[in-house]
Amino acid sequence: MDKVYNANTIEDKWYQLWEKAGYFTPKIDKDKKALPAGRQAFSILLPLPNANDPMHMGHALFTIQDIMIRYHRMLGDPTLWLPGADHAGIETQFVFEKHLAKQGKSRFDFDRSTLYKLIWEFVEKNRAINRDQLKKLGFSLDWTRYHYSLEPEIVEKVMETFKKLHQDGLIYRGERIVNFCTKCGTAFSDLEIEYVERKDPLYYIKYGPFILATTRPETKFGDTAVAFHPGDKRYMKYLGQEIEIRGVNGPFKVKVVADEAIDPKFGTGIEKVTPGHDAMDFEIGQRHNLPIKKVINLNGRLNELAGKFAGMKVAEGRKAVFAAMEVLGLIDHVDENYLHNVATCYRCHTTIEPMVIPQWFIKMKPLAKAAIDAVKTGRTKIVPKKRFEKMYFDWLKNIRDWNISRQIVWGPRIPVWYCLNCNGEIKINFINKQSERINDTYRHLKDKYTFEEINAGLQSMMADKEASYQLSDGKCLKCHGTNILQETDTFDTWFLSGQWPLTTLGADFQYFYPTSVLDTLWDILFFWVAKMMILGLYVTGEVPFKVIHLHARVVDKFGQKMSKSKGNVIDPLEITQKYGADALRFALVMGVAPASDICLSEEKIVGMRNFTNKLWNIGRFIRMNMDAYKEQNISLTDFKNIKNTLKTEDKKISKYLDKLTKDVTKSIDNYHFGRAAEDLYTFIWHTLADKHLELVKDRLKNMDKKALVTLIHIYTTSLKLLHPFMPFITEEINQQINLWDSTPLIISPWPEN
RNA sequence: GGACCCGUAGCUCAGCGGUAGAGCGUUCGGCUUACAUCCGAAAGGUCAGAGGUUCGAGACCUCUCGGGUCCACCA
Numbered sequence: 001m002d003k004v005y006n007a008n009t010i011e012d013k014w015y016q017l018w019e020k021a022g023y024f025t026p027k028i029d030k031d032k033k034a035l036p037a038g039r040q041a042f043s044i045l046l047p048l049p050n051a052n053d054p055m056h057m058g059h060a061l062f063t064i065q066d067i068m069i070r071y072h073r074m075l076g077d078p079t080l081w082l083p084g085a086d087h088a089g090i091e092t093q094f095v096f097e098k099h100l101a102k103q104g105k106s107r108f109d110f111d112r113s114t115l116y117k118l119i120w121e122f123v124e125k126n127r128a129i130n131r132d133q134l135k136k137l138g139f140s141l142d143w144t145r146y147h148y149s150l151e152p153e154i155v156e157k158v159m160e161t162f163k164k165l166h167q168d169g170l171i172y173r174g175e176r177i178v179n180f181c182t183k184c185g186t187a188f189s190d191l192e193i194e195y196v197e198r199k200d201p202l203y204y205i206k207y208g209p210f211i212l213a214t215t216r217p218e219t220k221f222g223d224t225a226v227a228f229h230p231g232d233k234r235y236m237k238y239l240g241q242e243i244e245i246r247g248v249n250g251p252f253k254v255k256v257v258a259d260e261a262i263d264p265k266f267g268t269g270i271e272k273v274t275p276g277h278d279a280m281d282f283e284i285g286q287r288h289n290l291p292i293k294k295v296i297n298l299n300g301r302l303n304e305l306a307g308k309f310a311g312m313k314v315a316e317g318r319k320a321v322f323a324a325m326e327v328l329g330l331i332d333h334v335d336e337n338y339l340h341n342v343a344t345c346y347r348c349h350t351t352i353e354p355m356v357i358p359q360w361f362i363k364m365k366p367l368a369k370a371a372i373d374a375v376k377t378g379r380t381k382i383v384p385k386k387r388f389e390k391m392y393f394d395w396l397k398n399i400r401d402w403n404i405s406r407q408i409v410w411g412p413r414i415p416v417w418y419c420l421n422c423n424g425e426i427k428i429n430f431i432n433k434q435s436e437r438i439n440d441t442y443r444h445l446k447d448k449y450t451f452e453e454i455n456a457g458l459q460s461m462m463a464d465k466e467a468s469y470q471l472s473d474g475k476c477l478k479c480h481g482t483n484i485l486q487e488t489d490t491f492d493t494w495f496l497s498g499q500w501p502l503t504t505l506g507a508d509f510q511y512f513y514p515t516s517v518l519d520t521l522w523d524i525l526f527f528w529v530a531k532m533m534i535l536g537l538y539v540t541g542e543v544p545f546k547v548i549h550l551h552a553r554v555v556d557k558f559g560q561k562m563s564k565s566k567g568n569v570i571d572p573l574e575i576t577q578k579y580g581a582d583a584l585r586f587a588l589v590m591g592v593a594p595a596s597d598i599c600l601s602e603e604k605i606v607g608m609r610n611f612t613n614k615l616w617n618i619g620r621f622i623r624m625n626m627d628a629y630k631e632q633n634i635s636l637t638d639f640k641n642i643k644n645t646l647k648t649e650d651k652k653i654s655k656y657l658d659k660l661t662k663d664v665t666k667s668i669d670n671y672h673f674g675r676a677a678e679d680l681y682t683f684i685w686h687t688l689a690d691k692h693l694e695l696v697k698d699r700l701k702n703m704d705k706k707a708l709v710t711l712i713h714i715y716t717t718s719l720k721l722l723h724p725f726m727p728f729i730t731e732e733i734n735q736q737i738n739l740w741d742s743t744p745l746i747i748s749p750w751p752e753n
Numbered sequence: 754g755g756a757c758c759c760g761u762a763g764c765u766c767a768g769c770g771g772u773a774g775a776g777c778g779u780u781c782g783g784c785u786u787a788c789a790u791c792c793g794a795a796a797g798g799u800c801a802g803a804g805g806u807u808c809g810a811g812a813c814c815u816c817u818c819g820g821g822u823c824c825a826c827c828a
Contacts, residue, residue: 004790177826195825202828214828227828263827271828279826340827354826387758391823394756398825522823557765557777559821591767591775596758597821599765603777610790621787628786678767678775690792697786 001623001736005616007580011728015135023746024142026078028511042072043080043512045500045545046141047520047528048149050088052095052126055133057554057562057600058521060572063585063725064551064673065519066139070724071668072516073140074750080512082504083134083141085127087150089493090186093410094347096122107185107409112488115409133573137581138727140746147504149496154503155412158496161539162415170363173416175292177275177282178403180355181345182300186407187359188345189492190400191527193352195341202338203322204267206330208245208254209238213267215340216274217325218317220247221305222295223254225273227284230258232269248324249307257288279354292356300353314353360405360414360489364534368396371533380533380543383671384594388522388550395526402531404492411490418485498531501544515545522550522595549671550595554588557601575605582726583609589725590681592674611681612729615722618689619733622715625700625708626737638740639713642706650710653692656683657714661753664721673725680722688714712737717751 018024026041044065053059065081073079096119097107107115127148134141147154165171178187204213210226226243228235238256245252254272261280262271275285276294285292295305302317304310309317325331343352372393374380382389405414496503505512514536518529529548536544555561556568563569575584586608592598629636646654660683667676692714699707716738723730723745731745741748 001787003788190826212828216828261826261828266828274828278828280828281826283826341825343826390757394824526824559765591765593767596766601765601777604765606790607776610788613788613790617788617791619787624786672769674767675769682775689788693787694785694792701786 001616001620001733003620005580005612005729005732007582007612007728008577010732011136011138011576011581014728014731015138018140018744018746019135019143021744023073023744024081024140025144026080026142028078028508030511039075039077041080041512041516042069042075042077043082043515044069044517044519045504045515046081046083046139047518047524048084048086048147048497048500049130049134050091051085051123051130051148052088052092053130054126055130055572057570057572057588059134060137060584060588061521061551061554061598062134062139063137063588064549065517066137066585066727067589067668067673067724068517068519069140070727070746071750073746074720074723074748076749078511080145080508081139081141082145082147083131083139083143084147084500084504085130085149086493086497087123087148087411089406089411089490090184090188090192090347090408091493092123093119093408094184096410112409119410136573136576137585140727145504145506149493149500150412153506154496157503158412158491158499159415161499161502161535162491162495164539165362170366171360172363173358173360175356175358176361176401176403177279177354177356178359179343179352180298180357181348181350182298182353183348183350184345184408185298187355187357187403187405188352189403189494192346193343194346194349196344196349197339198342199337199339200342202267202335204332204334205325206246206332207270207272208243210235210270211268211332212270212272213335214272215338216277216318217321218302218306218309218314219274219277219295220272220321221249221302221307221309222274222276222293223252223272224275224285224290224293225255225257225288226270227257227259227262227273227288228270229262229264230260232258232262232264235270246328246330248309248321248328248330255288255290257284257290259284259287276356277354282354282356294356296353296355298355298357314351359403360487361401361403364399364402367534367538368399370537371530372396374533374537374543380545381547383547383549387595388525388548391522392525392530396530402492404495405487405489406492407488408490411493412496414487414489414491416487418487494527494531497528498535499539501532501536502539513540514543517547517549518545519549519551521553523553525550552595552597554598554600557599557603559597559599570600570602570605575602579605579609580612580728582612582729586611586677586681586725589673590677594671594674611685612726614685614689615726615729616733618684618693618715619737621693622708622711623737626712626739628703629705629708636705636709636712636740639709642709646706646710649692649695650706653688653714654710656687657717658753661717661721661751665750665753668724677725680718680725684718684722688718720745720748720751723748 046062046065049059069079069081093107099122100106100109110118131143131146162171179190179193180187200215202213202215203217204211205217207226212226223245235256239258241256242253243256245254257273261284262269271281273281273284273290275282275290276292277296282292284290293305295303296314297303300313302309302312302314306312306317309320312320322331343354344350345352375382375389375392382392501513501515518532520529532544536542553561556570560566560568572584583605587600587605588598590608626636643654660679663679664676667673667679693711696704696707696711700711716734719730719734727746734745
């Protein structure tokens with residue numbers, strides 16, 4: 001054995017060997033006859049990384065899955081770890097737009113299909129890189145089953161689910177208030193917005209007979225009511241009246257309503273209701289049948305309802321309206337230090353504009369029940385239970401309908417068509433010629449239209465007739481006309497990835513579904529895990545996985561989140577090159593309690609690299625002693641034959657090993673990987689190397705065969721136990737020491753316990 | 754406004770009701786059939802605080818104080 005362990009060359013060598021030999025591909029025995037008693041197939045779907053994502057520590061944490069996978073493979077279970085990549089709709093388009101911006105361009109410079117093609121090419125470049133990076137870390141993924149969320153077969157299945165949902169009446173196209181980012185030009189689900197605390201002026205304005213507090217005077221043009229709490233006696237006498245309000249564009253009328261949602265202690269206890277531009281107001285509006293007036297366009301500017309303020313952006317509109325009101329004496333006073341939470345786009349941090357736009361929704365309430373029950377009855381277990389089960393239940397219980405339509409290019413378009421014959425002429429309002437967003441679906445209809453125009457057109461169409469969208473391509477189902485137009489919205493990425501367990505298993509679906517474990521960071525419990533549960537149960541009636549194992553994020557040694565701006569990011573590839581993948585893998589796992597933050601520092605990784613060095617040197621020491629026998633042509637017997645005639649210290653270490661085997665097995669079974677790693681570390685370094693090895697040095701010198709055979713047995717067994725954690729170095733050493741068995745560790749049987 | 758998690762050695766963290774642990778750091782001493790990426794030893798803790806349950810609590814319960822996270826339509 002070489003004096004120094006060279007991680008880089010050895011790691012690459014072994015990965016290629018394993019992959020070439022096909023060890024990552026499960027041996028499927030359809031009848032499960034070849035399975036050891038009580039065993040079953042074991043499968044994990046890799047949480048699909050974004051295809052355009054360079055590797056970060058989050059990906060390195062896939063180590064946890066590799067540990068489970070390698071462990072089960074050694075147990076003899078047909079084991080599948082399925083890799084893939086996500087097109088990641090808005091994420092990717094956002095990254096690509098930043099890339100465009102560097103070249104002084106924007107998405108508006110391209111028509112839809114060109115833009116799509118450009119993003120496609122952009123992603124393809126990174127997708128291959130991503131795969132190689134995962135290999136560097138030793139992940140034993142079955143690359144023959146790699147999937148990408150935009151593969152035709154996958155998209156097709158996703159569409160089928162949409163169709164099924166539609167047929168079951170669980171899909172609707174609704175004019176509902178949604179979170180709209182005027183910069184990204186798309187709506188977002190409730191999960192995709194971030195609340196930021198901000199200090200803004202709170203204007204106390206004179207409003208007919210009332211004084212009321214608002215942060216948004218510019219939406220005044222969309223007011224259709226004022227509301228107060230039903231228990232509030234101060235305003236009771238106005239209930240039901242139509243009141244004339246003096247405004248900056250002349251007088252207008254609003255209704256007075258009472259609604260539970262109003263907090264009588266806030267401001268003056270009365271609120272102006274703007275159903276078109278505020279989520280709470282929208283709901284008040286629904287309850288009281290208030291008309292919706294839209295005053296802000298999708299480009300974030302006030303429209304013609306704002307009169308002379310039309311064309312202004314929201315922020316300047318606010319100032320201008322305030323100034324005009326002050327002139328008219330409509331301002332009572334202003335609280336300049338009002339602190340509140342403002343919704344922002346999680347991607348670009350632009351303030352979210354609540355808007356009423358037709359969007360596609362899935363009715364979640366009826367679907368959520370099955371997902372709740374599945375966990376309640378234990379068909380799916382959440383680990384750690386204590387911490388995350390409640391979170392899961394709470395979210396599902398209060399679930400709201402899921403907006404699955406995004407106004408972006410990057411992703412499969414929603415498979416519905418509008419018939420222009422049946423629905424009549426589409427009305428086009430020219431709103432903003434400047435920011436023309438060309439849409440290819442409309443190009444065959446003579447002209448180019450803007451994004452706003454299309455939505456305006458669709459909206460008026462929806463208003464004119466009953467929703468008459470269809471799921472058929474080619475011809476109108478009613479009039480058989482071919483003048484049809486596909487929905488321009490694309491699916492929310494999570495609608496596709498939420499079906500990952502349904503779309504990727506192919507011919508082996510029956511064999512591997514439900515999958516065994518889903519391991520992921522808890523931050524996508526709602527985005528992804530819950531969606532898979534819901535859609536998996538809906539389509540198949542069976543849960544998509546038996547266990548949801550949630551781990552925490554990687555933070556730096558001070559417990560701080562890693563971020564570029566803080567400069568505390570540890571790059572897994574750099575580290576791997578420096579210290580080896582095994583060291584990084586072990587550092588990520590060792591001593592970490594379930595679901596607690598993983599503090600990672602270069603010092604810790606160095607410590608684990610030192611452990612690989614220790615491991616290597618024990619090997620060298622043993623090999624050196626073995627070679628002495630080889631020269632004398634004496635074979636070393638099997639440990640089993642001398643087991644009953646051992647000396648005290650050999651018996652002792654042998655006992656310790658049995659305990660270690662039991663403990664490690666139990667810990668892995670219970671998802672206590674940190675514990676297992678710690679036990680292995682302590683045993684190998686302190687028990688085996690520091691104590692036992694020193695103890696038997698004299699005996700080895702005197703060619704005590706039992707001492708050596710015992711040592712070899714203890715060591716090679718430890719290598720097996722350690723293999724799921726540190727696959728490379730254990731495999732290499734095993735090959736150099738274990739001369740009696742040429743089976744690579746990756747498929748060696750797990751030590752009996 | 755709801756809920757959750759965490760306060761253990763200088764730092765980062767394990768700890769499974771039964772004599773307080775690891776890594777790094779610190780101090781002292783060591784090139785010994787592998788390893789100085791090492792070996793041997795040592796210092797360092799009222800386990801945040803206060804009550805309670807128990808023969809026994811760092812672990813279980815209640816409250817207080819500190820730190821963090823998630824959810825929620827605060828005009």
